[in-house]
Every structure is written in structure tokens, then in C-alpha cells.
Amino acid sequence: MRLELARSAGFCYGVRRAVELAELAADREKPCYMLGPVIHNDHVTAHLEEKGIVCLPDVRDIPPGAAVILRSHGEGRAVYDALAAKGCKTIDAACPNVTKIHRLVERAEESGRQPVIIGVPTHPEVVAIAGWCRSPVVLEDADALGGWLDECPERRSKALAFVSQTTSTQKIWDACREKVKKECTNAEIFDTICSATYVRQSEAQELAARCDAMIVIGDRKSSNTRRLAELCRALCPRVVAIEGAEELEPSSFQGMASIGITAGASTPGWIIKEVYDKMSDEIMEIEESFADLLEKSIKTLNTGEKVTGVVTEITPTEIYVDLGTKHAGYIPVSELSDDPTVKVEDIVKIGDEIETYVMRVNDAEGVVTLSKKRLDTVKSWDDVEQAREEGTIVEGVVTEENKGGVVASVKGVRVFIPASQTGLPRDAAMSDLLKKKVRMKITEVNRARRRVVGSIRAVEQAERAEKSAKVWAEIENGKRYSGVVKSLTSYGAFVDIGGVDGMVHISELSWSRIKHPSEVVSVGDPAEVYVISFDPEKKKISLGMKDRSQDPWTVFTSKYGVGDVATVKVVKLMTFGAFAEIVPGVDGLIHISQIADHRIDKPGDVLSEGQMVDVKITDIDMENKKVSLSIRALLEDAREAKAQEGDDAVVATSDDEGTEVAPGAVEE
Numbered sequence: 005m006r007l008e009l010a011r012s013a014g015f016c017y018g019v020r021r022a023v024e025l026a027e028l029a030a031d032r033e034k035p036c037y038m039l040g041p042v043i044h045n046d047h048v049t050a051h052l053e054e055k056g057i058v059c060l061p062d063v064r065d066i067p068p069g070a071a072v073i074l075r076s077h078g079e080g081r082a083v084y085d086a087l088a089a090k091g092c093k094t095i096d097a098a099c100p101n102v103t104k105i106h107r108l109v110e111r112a113e114e115s116g117r118q119p120v121i122i123g124v125p126t127h128p129e130v131v132a133i134a135g136w137c138r139s140p141v142v143l144e145d146a147d148a149l150g151g152w153l154d155e156c157p158e159r160r161s162k163a164l165a166f167v168s169q170t171t172s173t174q175k176i177w178d179a180c181r182e183k184v185k186k187e188c189t190n191a192e193i194f195d196t197i198c199s200a201t202y203v204r205q206s207e208a209q210e211l212a213a214r215c216d217a218m219i220v221i222g223d224r225k226s227s228n229t230r231r232l233a234e235l236c237r238a239l240c241p242r243v244v245a246i247e248g249a250e251e252l253e254p255s256s257f258q259g260m261a262s263i264g265i266t267a268g269a270s271t272p273g274w275i276i277k278e279v280y281d282k283m284s285d286e287i288m289e290i291e292e293s294f295a296d297l298l299e300k301s302i303k304t305l306n307t308g309e310k311v312t313g314v315v316t317e318i319t320p321t322e323i324y325v326d327l328g329t330k331h332a333g334y335i336p337v338s339e340l341s342d343d344p345t346v347k348v349e350d351i352v353k354i355g356d357e358i359e360t361y362v363m364r365v366n367d368a369e370g371v372v373t374l375s376k377k378r379l380d381t382v383k384s385w386d387d388v389e390q391a392r393e394e395g396t397i398v399e400g401v402v403t404e405e406n407k408g409g410v411v412a413s414v415k416g417v418r419v420f421i422p423a424s425q426t427g428l429p430r431d432a433a434m435s436d437l438l439k440k441k442v443r444m445k446i447t448e449v450n451r452a453r454r455r456v457v458g459s460i461r462a463v464e465q466a467e468r469a470e471k472s473a474k475v476w477a478e479i480e481n482g483k484r485y486s487g488v489v490k491s492l493t494s495y496g497a498f499v500d501i502g503g504v505d506g507m508v509h510i511s512e513l514s515w516s517r518i519k520h521p522s523e524v525v526s527v528g529d530p531a532e533v534y535v536i537s538f539d540p541e542k543k544k545i546s547l548g549m550k551d552r553s554q555d556p557w558t559v560f561t562s563k564y565g566v567g568d569v570a571t572v573k574v575v576k577l578m579t580f581g582a583f584a585e586i587v588p589g590v591d592g593l594i595h596i597s598q599i600a601d602h603r604i605d606k607p608g609d610v611l612s613e614g615q616m617v618d619v620k621i622t623d624i625d626m627e628n629k630k631v632s633l634s635i636r637a638l639l640e641d642a643r644e645a646k647a648q649e650g651d652d653a654v655v656a657t658s659d660d661e662g663t664e665v666a667p668g669a670v671e672e
Contacts, residue, residue, distance in 0.1 A: 007283055008215065010207045010266035014273050016200040017365065018099025019043050020306065022076035023052075023272075025097045030055035032452075033071035033093070039063060039083070040128070042075050042097055043270040044226040047248065066092060077128040078102040080135015101198050102129055105167050106136045108194050112165035113137050117192065122149070122180050123169025127227055130169050146179035153187060164191040170198040171228040171269075173205065173235070199366070200269065201228060208232050208266040212240035215264035217257055220245045221279055222268030229268030236266070249278035257283075305331055305372050309362045310379060315352050323352055325360065331372040335360060339375035351376075381416030385449075388417050388456055392446040397463055400444065402437040410434050412442060417456055419444070425459035471503025479545070481535050487547075489529045497521045499531050499547060506545035508533060513549050515556045515589030517575050524549075556589025557629050563587065566621055569638065574615045582607045584619065584633060592631035594619060601639045 015023070026042045030052060037058045041049045049059060057073065063083050066072055068090040074083070078098035087094055096103075109119040118141065123130040125142045134140035143149045153159055166184055168177045177197050184191050212218045218236040220243060222229025233245045242260075246252055257263055263283065267276050305311065305327070313325035313333055323340065325333040340351055352358060361379035365372050391398050400412035400419055409422040421444065426434060445466075448457035485501035492498075496509045508531075513524045525531060533547040564570060564586065572584035572592065581595040599610050611617065620641070623632035 006262045007280065008211060008262060008264050009280065010211050010264065012200065012204045012207050013265065013267040014271050014276050016198070016269035018076055018101060019269050022097035022099070023048060025095055026052050026057065026073050027055065029071060029073055029095045030057050036071045036073065037066055038073040038075065039066065039079065040075050042073055045223040045270040045272065047275060048272060063087060066090065068092070071095065073097055075128065078106060078132035080132050082135060101170050102132065105133050105196050108167055109133060109165065110136045112192065117163040117165040120164055120166045122166065122177060123172055124227065127169060133167070145176050146183050149180050149183055160187050161189050164188055166191060166193045167196045170196060171201050171231065172197055173231055174202055204269065205232065205235055209235050209239055211264035211266060212236040215240060215262045216260035217242040217244065217263045219263065219265045219279065221265070221276055222271045223247055226268045226270050232266055232268055248275050249282045252279060252282055254283050305329065305362055305365050307362050307365060310359060311362055312357060312359045315354050315356045315358055318348060318352065318354060323348070325358060325374060327372065331365070333372040333374050335374045335376055339363065339377045341377055377416055384415035384417045385451060388414060388446055389449045392449050395445060397443050397445060399441060401441050402439065405434050405438065410437050412444065412458065419446070419456045419458040421458050421460060425461045427461040427464045468503045475502055475504045476540055479535060479538055481537065484532065484534045487531050487533055489525050489527055489531050491527060492521045494520065497525050499533055501533065504545065506533065506547040508547045508549050512536070512547070515550055517585065517591065556587055560587050560590040564621055566624055568621050570619055570621060571616055572619050572633065574611050574613055574617065577607045577611065577613060579606065582611050586631065590631065592621070592633040594633045594635060598634035598636045601636050
């Protein structure tokens with residue numbers, strides 16, 4: 005006698021996912037409830053109840069605020085609304101394939117189409133799908149579909165949308181699809197039979213066709229298990245349907261040369277193993293050990309696993325990997341690295357052995373989607389946790405602006421940086437950090453909640469403290485620094501000279517007279533400064549920015565002297581006169597008595613600030629560096645010059661007439 009186990013026996017992806025979610029919730033959520041059995045298997049339900057999950061049949065029985073697991077068959081919209089109204093936390097274990105059908109019928113109805121569901125009306129999955137429609141139509145098979153169309157012939161021209169229960173047989177769905185194509189003129193058809201179901205049924209039929217007997221394992225409430233048994237009975241003379249090894253009588257199979265074993269999608273692997281072991285005890289010849297069969301047939305590649313393979317081909321969009329299994333693996337280029345600038349050839353080459361993470365398994369097509377980036381992310385958690393423990397600095401790229409801060413990617417791990425820890429000024433836009441590489445310290449890691457918190461400010465503070473210590477250790481009068489203007493006040497500018505801020509007084513910013521530092525510098529400007537004085541105890545540094553080699557007084561004295569005329573700018577009006585800039589950094593005083601050639605009440609009657617006027621330098625006090633200026637002297641000089649020109653004209657006329665007139669004489 006020979007035993008042969010179907011390759012796709014046991015949990016499908018959706019069922020395995022639901023059970024794993026439920027087990028995880030049992031560990032994290034207390035108390036925890038499931039709204040009906042998570043899957044159709046009493047053994048699994050009992051196992052989850054042992055872990056503390058309470059099974060309740062009706063949403064009205066769920067306590068407010070509780071954690072609730074929704075079964076793999078899915079739930080209607082009303083259930084989600086009812087749980088939300090109670091403030092419950094939902095763990096949605098619905099199979100992704102079923103959830104996809106929910107969205108299909110919902111969108112179809114919104115677009116004006118009539119959803120038509122092919123399936124068993126009382127099946128939980130079908131009830132849930134119908135729960136996403138306002139007026140669903142549920143038909144069991146092609147005969148029911150024909151009757152529904154005959155009831156109202158106008159339906160054949162209406163906008164219809166057809167979907168199928170995921171565990172329906174391909175035969176039923178094909179018959180319905182053919183009828184729709186022939187008779188309906190405005191119908192959309194969505195092939196929603198689960199590929200895993202189709203593969204499982206096909207394998208069971210192939211096995212049943214060549215075996216003397218078939219053992220079908222699964223809960224009797226399971227629709228897909230019942231369908232497996234029906235398909236096998238059509239091809240095999242003896243089919244035994246059992247829920248577990250305790251129902252099996254191996255001696256009843258004596259005399260049979262081959263026995264096939266398959267199992268429904270909701271049957272755990274350990275039950276399949278028990279059945280196989282019990283049968284093996286009665287069989288003299290076993291083609292393969294159960295361990296090998298389990299490895300090849302039951303234990304397939306699962307989402308979330310780490311696998312190692314060899315790179316066999318590289319295309320512009322994908323990297324193909326030989327995993328040494330029946331599955332063909334490939335890595336999308338987008339899943340190769342978290343760094344968008346990296347080149348594929350810099351990471352992998354044909355023939356390289358590569359460790360990856362299983363993102364998705366398509367058993368129907370024998371394809372596995374892999375990700376190196378996500379595996380790197382998993383490994384990166386250890387690095388991030390170590391960085392927090394050791395206080396080391398890590399680098400990341402800011403990927404998004406979030407409520408209250410920004411999010412950075414550190415080796416693929418999302419790190420939240422609160423606004424107060426970004427190092428930005430309060431009024432600065434956090435969007436300025438987007439797509440920039442930043443350095444930070446990790447301040448919090450919570451793997452269970454997948455929460456990591458970082459601080460850019462902590463790095464800046466540490467580096468600033470280190471630089472500050474170096475500045476204070478080496479500072480001396482006259483030392484020059486290349487700094488950056490950090491802030492402005494009415495009396496000067498603060499300049500960061502490398503971890504320490506020094507102040508440049510307004511009088512040290514420019515040789516020219518200025519009213520505000522913003523006339524010379526702006527925040528963020530580079531600044532070449534030198535130390536005038538410093539106080540290590542008070543941590544104060546006075547800086548200068550004016551070029552001492554260009555002393556304005558030297559410039560002035562080399563260009564002007566007493567009696568020279570200069571064009572000056574009036575910079576300030578006082579009650580006693582006006583100050584005027586002769587050259588940048590040197591002002592002279594025009595006394596009120598020297599502003600005009602007549603009496604004035606105040607300087608503002610004649611002059612205004614900013615006005616350019618010509619003056620005569622009347623005095624230079626070299627010791628006190630003071631200059632006296634006069635507009636009046638220029639006016640008087642002009643009158644004297646004009647008078648002199650008049651006298652010269654009279655003398656010239658007398659000479660022309662040839663008459664000599666003695667000085668002081670009166671001509672008769």
C-alpha cells in the first residue's frame with residue numbers, strides 16, 4: 005500500500021493569516037473576543053479559546069471598547085459600523101481575497117450596477133459579501149441564474165456585476181460565466197474564485213483519479229472541505245471524510261494499493277500529520293518519509309519567512325532568484341534597497357547568494373515575491389536598538405512630515421522625530437527637512453508597537469558642546485573666525501563661531517554709522533569676525549567685523565585737509581547742529597551757526613537727514629579726531645569771489661577808456 009499526500013493540503017494563505025492574527029491578538033489583547041469562529045475548524049476554535057479568546061456569536065454580545073477578531077470569511081458593513089459605535093478595537097482577519105470582493109460589489113453598486121453573487125446564500129462568506137450591498141442578488145448556480153433572468157427578461161440588458169464565492173467550484177462558475185456572456189448585454193464579470201482553492205481542488209481530483217481510496221480531512225462545517233469530498237467521490241470509488249485521526253480506521257483500507265490524502269483550507273497541519281502517522285503504522289511500504297512529504301507538500305513558503313537563494317537573472321525591473329523549491333522567486337527593483345539612488349549592479353550580481361524576505365506567495369502560479377529591503381529593515385531593528393542603548397549617532401533620510409514632527413527612514417526603519425527635536429526654530433517649516441539626510445540619536449525603541457523616536461537636536465547639542473569646549477580652550481584676543489549670523493537685535497548681531505555665539509556690537513559691524521544691524525548683515529549670512537574680548541566665566545565673547553586695516557580716520561586725513569571742500573551726507577540732526585559723513589566712519593559737525601548765512605531756529609529748517617551738501621572743512625582736531633564743517637563759509641567764499649569778480653570788471657573798463665583814476669579820487 006502506498007500513501008500520497010496532496011501538495012496543497014491544509015491551511016491556505018488567508019486561513020493561516022487569520023489564525024496567526026488571532027494568536028497574536030490573544031497574546032496582546034486582554035480581554036479578547038472573536039465574533040464567531042475565526043475559521044471553520046472546531047480544533048482551532050478550541051485552541052484559541054484555550055489561549056483566552058472568547059467566542060461570541062452576535063455583535064450585540066460584544067462589550068463596548070473590547071478587542072474583537074473578525075473571522076476569515078469577512079463581515080458585512082453593518083458589523084463594522086456596530087463595532088465602531090461601541091468603540092471596539094477590531095482585528096480584521098478577513099481573507100484579503102474576500103475583502104477584495106467586498107470592495108468590488110461596493111464600487112459596482114456605487115456606479116449604478118446590480119451586484120450578483122454566485123454562491124451558497126447561507127455561507128458566512130456570501131452573507132458578508134452581501135452585507136456590502138444595499139440590494140444584493142445571491143444565486144447558487146447557473147440554473148438559479150437562468151431562473152432569475154427569466155423572471156424579468158429586462159434584467160439581461162441591465163448593468164450587472166458578477167462575482168463568485170471564493171470557494172465555489174470552477175465548474176459552477178464557468179457555467180454561470182458562459183450564461184452571462186451569452187444572455188447579458190451589459191455585464192461585468194470578476195473572476196473571484198480563490199486560486200488556492202482552484203489549485204487544491206485540481207490536485208485533489210488528480211489524486212482521486214489515480215488512487216483506490218481518498219481521505220479528505222477537515223471540519224464538516226467547512227464548505228471547501230465538503231466540495232473537496234464531492235469532487236473526489238466523482239472520481240474515486242472510496243472516499244472517507246474525517247475531522248481528525250480519531251475517526252480513522254486504517255484497517256478498513258486493507259487490500260488497496262494506493263491511498264490519497266487531502267485536506268481543506270481550514271485544516272491545521274498538525275491534524276494532517278496525525279492522520280498520516282496513523283495510516284503509516286499500517287502500511288508496509290511508504291514511498292517517502294512523512295518528514296519529506298510535509299516539507300514538500302504541507303510546509304510551503306510563507307509570507308514573512310527568510311529564505312536564501314542564488315541570483316540567476318537581472319532585468320531593469322526585477323532580480324530573479326533560485327530558491328531551490330518549486331517556486332520561482334523574484335525581487336522587484338523597488339524592493340532591493342531603501343536607498344533610491346543606489347544602483348542594482350552595486351548590490352547584486354548573477355551567481356550571488358542572497359538572503360531575502362518573502363512578501364507574497366502565489367501557489368497557483370508558483371511565484372514568490374521577495375524583498376531584500378524588508379529583510380534589511382528587520383535586521384535594522386537590531387542596529388537601531390543597539391544605537392539607542394549605546395547612544396550612537398545614526399543617519400536617515402526625512403521621508404514625510406507628520407502630525408507633530410517628521411518621519412525619517414533609518415535603514416528602512418521608520419523613526420519619528422518630534423517637532424521639538426528637529427533642531428529647527430519654532431517658526432520654521434518642518435517641510436524644509438523633507439528628502440534631506442539627517443543625523444540623529446535614537447531615544448526610544450518599542451518593537452511591540454513598532455515605534456522608534458529619534459532626536460536631531462540631541463546630536464546638534466552634543467556636537468555644539470564639543471565644539472564649544474574646543475573654542476573656549478583655544479580662544480584669544482584678535483583670533484579670527486569664520487562664523488554664521490544666528491540672530492539680530494537692535495544693538496548688534498550674534499554670530500556662531502563654531503558651537504559658541506559671540507556678539508558683534510552695532511558699532512563694530514561697520515565703519516559707517518548705521519541705525520540697525522540689518523543694514524549690514526542678515527540671519528544666515530557667513531561672517532568673518534575677530535575676537536575683541538572674552539569672559540570664560542560669564543561665557544561672553546565680544547567680536548568685531550570692521551576691517552581694522554581700513555581705518556577711516558587715516559583714509560580721511562590722507563584725502564582732506566583744513567580749507568578743502570567736500571560733498572558730505574547729513575546723517576543726524578541735533579539742536580546744536582548737524583553731523584555729516586565725510587568718508588565712511590568719519591563724521592564732521594556742522595554747527596547751527598555754520599549751516600546758513602543768516603540766523604535759523606533749528607538745523608531742520610535748512611537740512612534733512614540723507615541730504616547731500618557741499619561743505620568747507622574749517623578745523624581738524626587730530627588728537628580727538630573731530631572735524632568742523634561749514635556751509636556758511638562756502639557761501640561767504642562765494643560772495644567774496646563774486647565781489648572780487650565785480651571789482652576786476654570795473655578796473656578792466658577804465659583801462660579800456662585810457663583814463664587813469666587815482667585810488668580814492670572822484671571823477672569830475
